[in-house]
Amino acid sequence: MADQIQQMPKVQLHDHLDGGLRPESILELADAQGVTLPESDPKALGEWFFRGAAQGDLPKYLEGFAVTTAVMQDEESLQRIAREHVEDLSRDGVIYGEIRFAPVLHTARGLSMEQVLEAVLEGVRIGSETTGTVARIIVCSLRHMDPAISLDSAKVAVQYRDRGVVGFDLAGDESGHPPADHNDAFQFLRQKNFNITIHAGEAFGLSSIWQAIQHCGAHRIGHATRLVEDDTVPGDHRGTLGEYILDHRIPLEMCLSSNLHTGAVTDLKAHPFPRYLREGYRVALNVDNTLMSKTTLTREWELARELFSLDLQDFERIAINGVKGAFCEHSLRKTLIQDQIVPRFRALQGDAS
Ligand SMILES: [Zn+2]
Known part of the structure; x- marks a missing residue:
């Protein structure tokens, strides 16, 4: 089945634009912009990002982003990187992807958040047109920043809701x-009927997941790895937060390799995903x-197959879960499931039998 995984129709909901650049592109852009890099060859640069990230600590994992965002400060570079990102998704067998990034991190050389978003959306449009992979944007803000920046970012996200921005x-x-x-931002988004996802339960425990859902109105949770702590009797009883998430069908955007690299888990075999x-x-x-964790979605699916003995049905379920959790319009979600995922998995099932 390993060679089939690349071919399987995949859905990507948690994917950082500034964490998924091609090393070759970073080198070319840095050269043109006079930005100094720690390495001068693509392979060595890729390894440098991976070495920096895989230290079992989230703040250390995040250090590499200062380098990637340094070469993403003008419209041309942003457009190129967004286009390449969609091309890479397509090569990875992704039929629908939500790409996230924080516009405020790209305003260091004078661009407005609107200019940043327009450049990225244009790159996504070109990439989608040439590959057929459908992609949407999620606008991020950052926890350590002034909450006023989160509110501004939320306003820009809503402003572009008809142009391809689907969430915050x-x-x-x-x-x-x-x-x-950052509740001012979340209050604003809820008033505007906008979609919210929040990174929670990665470097911090249950209260972070609970607060994201019950205080901030998150419709999805990024990671939620530590939801597993919501067991009164481990492996036997589910706590009320877990029950709520299960009953309300709250999508969990889980990430294997990255969890190992940030220290959210110490052993992938013990990752709560299969459970x-x-x-x-x-x-x-x-x-x-993909850059910091030296991975692709195909690789993550292969990893899941190796670690948890997943079969074709499991992968179809994962793809359908991805679409059901997506922030795009309902009609597109229906089309993705009925016209792509179900028939393509049926064909793979036929090949296998
Ligand atoms: Zn993330």
């Missing part, structure tokens, strides 16, 4: 930065950051 996310270092600090999948949670697999 709060990312960054979780510990010591509770999501409720959530079997218990019927709306879980999907994601890359988080």
Whole structure:
């Protein structure tokens, strides 16, 4: 089945634009812009990002982003990187992807958040047109930043809702930065009937997931790895937060390799993903950051197959969960499931039997 995984129709909900650049592109852009890099050859640069990220600590994992965002400060570069990102999704067998990034991190050389978004949306449009992969944007803000920036970012996200922006996310270092600090932004988004996802339960425990859902109105949770702590009797009883997430079909955007690299888990074999999948949670697999975690979605699916003995039916369930959790319009979600995922998995099933 390994060679089939690349061909399987996949859905990507948790994918950072600034964590998924091609090393070759970083080198070319840095050269043109006079930005100094720690390495001068693509392979060595890719390894540098991976080495920096895989230290079992979220703040250390996040350090590489200062380098990627340094070469993403003008419209041409942003457009190119967004286009390449969609091309890479297509090569990975992704039929629908939501790409996230924080516009405010790209305003250091004078661009407005609107200019940043327009450049990225144009790159996504070109990439989608040439590959057929459908992609949408999620606007991020960062936990450690001034909550006023989150509110501004939320306003820009809503402003572009008809141009391909489908959601808002709060990312960054979780510990010591509770999501409720940014409640003005979340209140605004809820008033506007906008979609919210929040990174929670990665570097911090249950209270972070609970606060994201019950205080901030998150419709999805990024990671939720530590939801597993909601067991009164481990493996036997589900706590009320887990029950709520299961009953309300709250999608969990789970990421394997990245969780190992940030220290959210110490052993992938013990990752809660297969348990959530079997218990019927709306879980999907994601890359988080292809550059920092040296991965692709195909690789993450292969990893899940090797670690948890998943079969074709499991992968179809994961793809459907991804679509059901997507922030795009309902009619597109229906088309993705009925016209792509179901028939393509049926064909693969036919090949296998
Ligand atoms: Zn993330």
